[in-house]
Amino acid sequence: MTVRVGLIVNPIAGMGGKVGLKGTDGEATLDKARALGAEPLANTRAEAALAAASWQRGTLELLTFAGDMGETTATKAGLEPTVIGNSRAGASDAGDTAAAARAMLERDVGLILFAGGDGTARDIFQVIGQEVPVLGIPTGVKMHSAVFATGPASAGRLAAEYLRGGTAGIGLADAEIMDIDEEEQRRNRLSAKLFGYARVPFERRALQYAKAASHVSGQAKLDALGRDTAAGMEQDVLYIIGPGSTTQRLLQHLGLEGSLLGVDVVLNGKAVVRDASEADLLQALDGHEARIISGVIGGQGFLFGRGNQQISAGVIRRVGVDNLMVVAAVEKLIALPTNRLLVDTGDSDLDADLSGFMRVHTGPGETMMLAVAAA
Amino acid sequence: MSGNGTLRNYHAAVWDEPVVMEMGHHGRRGMVFPDIDEAVTAAVGDSESLIPEEMRRHDRPALPEMSEPEVQRHYLHLSQETLGMMGVSLFGTCTMKYNSRINELIGARPEVAETHPLQHEDTLQGTLEIIHNFDLILRELSGMDQFVFQAGGGADAAYTHVCVTRAYHQARGQLAQRNEIVTSIQAHPCNAATAAAAGFKIVTLMLDDNGYPSLDALKAAVSDRTAALLINNPDDMGIYNPDIKEWVNIVHEAGGLCFYDHANFNGVMSKLRARELGFDACMYMLHKTFGTPKAGGGPAVGAYGCTEELAEFLPCPVVTFDGETYHLDEDRPNSIGRVREFWGNVPQIVKSYSWSRAMGAEGICEAADLSVLGNNYMEKRLLEIPGITKSQPHLNKWRMEMTRYSLEKLKEDTGVTTFDVANRMVDFGIDAYWLAHEPWLVPEPFTPEAGEMYSREDLDHWVDVLARISHEAYTDPEIVKTAPHNQAIAKIKAEPLEDPEKWAMTWRAYKRKYGAGKET
Structure with missing residues (x-):
């Protein structure tokens, strides 16, 4: 049985952090981040995630958008992605993320793995809701949402194990999608919003040992x-x-x-x-x-x-x-x-x-x- | 790492036999009884009539039909397929100790094995003397005024304490108000569980950066609703809370009782007394600290001791001595009653007494030192192994008799989990280690406890096995993830253990759920 997974990389996510910009929402901010010497790290992190997982070759179909929205990284990680769309020329933005999520939803993916921050999570969530599970590779500056794995490698592994199925202890849970209006925050006004609850794979610990308490979740x-x-x-x-x-x-x-x-x-x-x-x-x-x-x-x-x-x-x-x-x-x-x-x-x-x-x-x-x- | 590549080869016995219920042959018997002699029948009547009608079974029991050697062979094979508790088992928090043969022989002597708790106390003076003298030893170690041995384990002793707490506050007319028990997230889960079972609400303290809850958290938790504090020290991260005296003061000032759960007593044996720290009561597990077998979850004893002030509430009977004769004191009107039948696992008390006398005060003191030394020796070596870190790595004080480690880095680097490593250890003939109580505060935890009994070579061998598995995880993780390979059975699926539709605790349940045979 083939499993389909979508990969969305928000190539600019996380660029604002190191140069103190509290995020990269909006093109003017992005230009400023670049001018301050920010380097893209979403693709590096996504590659680390893909490389860490033992994907079941031959049964995995990885869908992604062209170039730095996933294709480049997936190829680098030794996978053969199916390109299902393109970002607009130049920088990718929220619209591209949503377009990728929509294309993946239409193609019945079992999971969307994304590299980004709260903004990316929200853009995807607004398209897929609870229909498709998501898992975030932590990349962004703002991470109030609870959809992110603890690190890139654990994101990749958890995704692969979830897709492989049948692993005891891997389940789906509701996790908050939150975002802060970056414009407001740069004016030192915080305006965080709870957008909803996405379905996220998580690891339930399997209890096999005699002394462990019985599992009341x-x-x-x-x-x-x-x-x-x-x-x-x-x-x-x-x-x-x-x-x-x-x-x-x-x-x-x-x-x-x-x-x-x-x-x-x-x-x-x-x-x-x-x-x-x-x-x-x-x-x-x-x-x-x-x-x-x-x-x-x-x-x-x-x-x-x-x-x-x-x-x-x-x-x-x-x-x-x-x-x-x-x-x-x-x-x-x-x-x-x-x-x-x-x-x-x-x-x-x-x-x-x-x-x-x-x-x-x-x-x-x-x-x-x-x-x-x-x- | 010294051990890589030089570990002894090992393979468990694999017999691959069906379970005993599927063995045997119709009509085969292990023992054939002679016909009943006519004289016997004449004297006592028909044998069936000896069993009351309502107790007589109508169908023969569905037992496997086997010869005696077949049964012996089967159980011998099963025993060969276990690690037998004679390997290097550093199962943390369990304080694994060798159970000396001489103590087992003493426990099997007819003076111990063939007595009955309903015998008249005049015929039990020797047994009662041992119990009383062991009580005196524990009083010396704890500073308490009276011990009882009825509780069938540590959790049962904790339950004894919450019942004593209930009786104490009831006697003061404060039970309705004092309905909260304070404990820590690192205390054994039985503290919270027994408190809830006795009808108390639970207030749990989280750990602070020091590795134990802060005084401020305790102060915020304690009030005129506090019935008692249930706490262990050190906890099983091996961190000793130096503020413990002040903790006890705070709880006492608020009117609550303080119970010292001495689950982690080994490293502090003879170094401190619960009473001198201000505690009202404490508990020792004889099947851990005092060298008696813990077998498959028992027989166990939770020795519960308290101050004179609380002694009136102790479960009955209490073994007393009037200077000449030993008594089973049942006449204690304020007693909480029984927490268990009779007066506890007496053979275990006898063995613990024997262990304590053999060790002596100096031996117990040295054992505490050795257990701390052994742990810190292991800690140094373990932390040199790639992928292993310890809890609260920023704290550089020596840990007590245990250290909690984390394989989070190993998992992040290689995908190998602490369950995988535990499964792989048995491929080297090493008992799987203890992880941590739920909920896990440290990701991917494991907790070895060196104790005083294992040799340096044993500890080195254990560490060498961990080093080998770490090396495997970084070079060929599939070996570890699919372990065990050299064991009597392969990796078991965890899922059925958590699913009531799939687990089967009895043969009857197995047949019902898996259709291996129709119920007759």
Whole structure:
């Protein structure tokens, strides 16, 4: 059986980082990066990923775009790619990434492996949604999304093992697609958005040894926590439910359809506001005792300030920092890159109030003490 | 690396026999019993009538029909297909020790093997004396006031403690308020699990940069809801928390109890006393630290000791001595009851007592030193092997009796995982190593524990095998990824072990799930 995999290299991804430009979105920035001496590294990283994997020759069909969008790198890595399109003359951009993803979706690839950053992940996600699994070779400057492997070689290997199939312990999980508006960030205004959840191959550890605990996945625990929390919700208290798949479980246990990417407000078992803005939240809060139930967003471990800006400093202050409930899977907390949760509410006094140690709920009756720091 | 290319050749016995349930021949018997003598029948009646009607089976048991030598041969072959626990097994956190033959012989003596816990205590004075004297040895090592041996393992002893904690706070009318138990992500998972089983909520502390949780994290976790702290020290990364006294103070000031899980006692035996650090209770595993067999998950003993203040809550019976006679004290109205039947695995207590007396105080002290020395000797050599790093590499203090290593680099460089390496080790006749408890804080972990018993040659041989496998991973990774090759069985599929539809714990379940034969 032939397996088809798509390869998308965003050749300019990661160029802004070393020259301090916080990304390469927009042509003017790219020119500036080049002028500052930035070198393309996406293709180098993609090549490392392809070279590390043991692909099953003869049964693998690698689809990619011409030249530096994948063809060159795949050939260098000793593979024989099928070229299914071309980028526009000169620099490739978001449109090319999307065009490549669309061409791959039409050709029923089993996986899209891409080299890029948050912007590339978002461009691909907007075309494929949850229809095709993706896996990122970490390349970009911004990596708030959770779709990236830990390194190029592990990305290549994980992709190959997933495609080979039948390997115990390799599954698919939902992972956040997030992006920050680079224009805003260069003006020192952060505007991160949660765009959705892509399907990503991940390695479940196979437990073969006698002393290992029986496997109760963090996800199952979260599900039980959702049920537990739903059952414990108080009458006449307003609940602000943050975005993400973790808090979504709680809404499911309440029998409510929430907005996965937005903030919802629940009162006495009913969704009173869906996908609320900051203004909606402040209005809803009027006259109510309230709680905020929030997840941990993205690969960087943000509690507030990325992907959930609707829950603003004003909203948090109005609810009270003692009325926050944070929920997350143990696995996510262990994988935090800095061992800390991050807050960036835009109000440094509030960030200081939130800093220190916080209890994060990981299952029914189970909490974990996590350090919280201002980003 | 000294060992590359010079390792001894090894191949396990391969018998490739069916399971015993598929062996035998219709009508074959291992033992043929004579007909019942008429005089016997006349005296006791028909043999069937000896078994009450409702207990009588209607069908013959579906046992394989085999001769005695066939059965002996089959089980001999099975034993040859294991590594037999007599190789170099540095299974970390398990503190593997040689179980001396003389202790086994003592355990098999009729004075031990043929006694029964329901005998009158007047006929058990010798056994009770040994239990009491061993209690005194553990009191000396820990500073506690009373030990009990009922718990059938370390987790059972942790459970004993959470039950004692529950009784203690209940007696003070604070149980409803004190419903939280604080532990660390590096404590044995049984601490959190037993606390949950006893109805407590769990507050888990993450590790700080020092390799143990920070005092600030503890302070933030502790409150008037804290029932107890359950903690080990060092943890199984081999890092000793020097602030432990202050930890205990913080918890005591908040009104909670402190339990020292001495799972990692080997490196600190005789070097510290739980009581002197302020702890209210502690636990030793006799099947690890005190030299008794741990066999296939048992028989085990979790020796639980506590202060006088908590002793009224201990499970019954408690072995006591009035200066003349030893007693089984059942009259303890505030006792939590039993955590297990009778008074524990007595033969194991006898063997542990024998081990302790043979070692002596000086021997126990030296064993602790040797286990730390052995680990650090191995650490130096292991870290020279490509692909191996250790947890918290930035900490340059000596580790205690264990170090946690990571094969993350080996995996990133070669694709070979810690499972692959463990599978390959058995090709050299070396027992697979211990990885780490879940959840893994260190990627691709492995955790050897040298202990005091293995020789330097044994430790070198173990390291040489790891060096060889690392070399293979970088030059011919498929050898490692498809291991084992020299073993009784090839690599097993992990998937069925995790799938309830596929696993089969009994022959009946196997037949049902795989259709190997219709159920009769």
